[in-house]
Amino acid sequence: MKTDADILIIGAGASGMAAALQAVRDCPEARIVLLERSDRPGKKLLTTGNGRCNLSNREIGISCYNPAAERFTQVLDNYGGDIGFFRSLGLMTREDAEGRVYPLSGQASSVLDVLRFAVASSGAKIICSAEVTGISEEGSGFTVTTADGRQFTSRKVIAAVGSPAGAHGYDNKQLISSFRRRGIRLRPFSPALVYLSVDELPAQLRGTRVQAEATLRLEDGRSFSETGEVQFGEGYVSGICVMDLSREYDGEAGAGIEFDLCPELTAEDIAENLETARISRADAPASAALTGLVPKAVGETVLKQCCKDVFRRKTGSLTAEEILSITELVKRFRLRVSGKGPFRSAQICTGGTDELNGSTLESTVCRGLYFCGEIVDVDGKCGGYNLHWAWASGRAAGAAAAAALNE
Ligand SMILES: Cc1cc2nc3c(=O)[nH]c(=O)nc-3n(C[C@H](O)[C@H](O)[C@H](O)COP(=O)(O)OP(=O)(O)OC[C@H]3O[C@@H](n4cnc5c(N)ncnc54)[C@H](O)[C@@H]3O)c2cc1C
Known part of the structure; x- marks a missing residue:
């Protein structure tokens, strides 16, 4: 031919x-x-x-x-x-x-x-x-x-x-x-290599970047982790580590993404640091108790979720229970994944x-x-x-x- x-x-x-x-x-x-x-x-x-x-x-x-x-x-x-x-x-x-x-x-x-x-x-x-x-x-x-x-x-x-x-x-x-x-x-x-859409992302986090370990948890029990800079947007999370995780997400219902917002420190270190803040900065606003550990907007979001009336309180008023729940939330900040970016946004x-x-x-x-x-x-x-x-x-x-x- x-x-x-x-x-x-x-x-x-x-x-x-x-x-x-x-x-x-x-x-x-x-x-x-x-x-x-x-x-x-x-x-x-x-x-x-x-x-x-x-x-x-x-x-x-x-x-x-x-x-x-x-x-x-x-x-x-x-x-x-x-x-x-x-x-x-x-x-x-x-x-x-x-x-x-x-x-x-x-x-x-x-x-x-x-x-x-x-x-x-x-x-x-x-x-x-x-x-x-x-x-x-x-x-x-x-x-x-x-x-x-x-x-x-x-x-x-x-x-x-x-x-x-x-x-x-x-x-x-x-x-x-x-x-x-x-x-x-x-x-x-x-x-894939695209942002993940999430439900109920606190408005205060929009535009914030944080070094974190991100773990994608799928409904079937599988989980995948990546560490790097996470970017919080309007209704979505991005950053190289999140984009890498998007390869594992095929739109399954029930998927969640969990962030360790301070991966360099153990829970014990964070709790100890909060205890130090409680004593050494007793008169400082309680909403700033995580100052120095995570970006301000992240700290305030966590504090708001863990402590009632936090914006009216002082750091010295934090209870042992509150310190425990703040620590837990810093180590496991969870969001529900509702989808991922479209083809045009994907790499x-x-x-x-x-x-x-x-x-x-x-x-x-x-x-x-x-x-x-x-x-x-x-x-x-x-x-x-x-x-x-x-x-x-x-x-x-x-x-x-x-x-x-x-x-
Ligand atoms: C914004 C963005 C940034 C990226 N950055 C990186 C990076 O930094 N590093 C990295 O490793 N990867 C990156 N990628 C991924 C990388 O570009 C792709 O993996 C790579 O280009 C794939 O090569 P390919 O030849 O398969 O496809 P392409 O490079 O897309 O080439 C396919 C070609 O086929 C043509 N074509 C399609 N259909 C037809 C048809 N029916 N008839 C005739 N022609 C057709 C298309 O017009 C195109 O020119 C990025 C992707 C995007 C979108």
């Missing part, structure tokens, strides 16, 4: 461009075409890492991803050296104290530029404003159809279409249905397909079709892990598709 391309990549985002570059390296004579829905390749990259693009992390391990990712350990092992990949494209990087890797320029646009310039120089062709809506098997290859009726044939196809997460999130309903018709199973997408999605070969990412039900990036059922925590997966999986799929051309 004479085809328009040897390898056709649907989506010129992070993983799609990585796939193209690897395929060209491994098979320079292959005709590679990327079809991109948007008017420019890689737009989402510009918004990553607050415009700085946290493209990888020093500490990459399978434990940074969801349990289903374990079957793709080999992809990370074989193509995990992303800093080397970017060095080979001429992009220098720097690591921050937590091991997060950024371009040396501090600009996400540099990452996009080195990728798109390298793709352009490689001979691979990017066709923009080409939204793929369907795929069908044609002899030993595939035909893909775009929303405006164009058709492209190819020997191999790599689906690198991402997920609906982000401001310009797109649900790809038609293309996903087309995959499903080919027998490909995809776990529904759910927004990634959970869900996608896992019916793939663990190292080549070829579909096990549709040979010659490969998946990479977020459409694979792999999701990582904040810190560069998701882009790391995009590069590694893109390169793995690109290499495998190129190798298969010679079979």
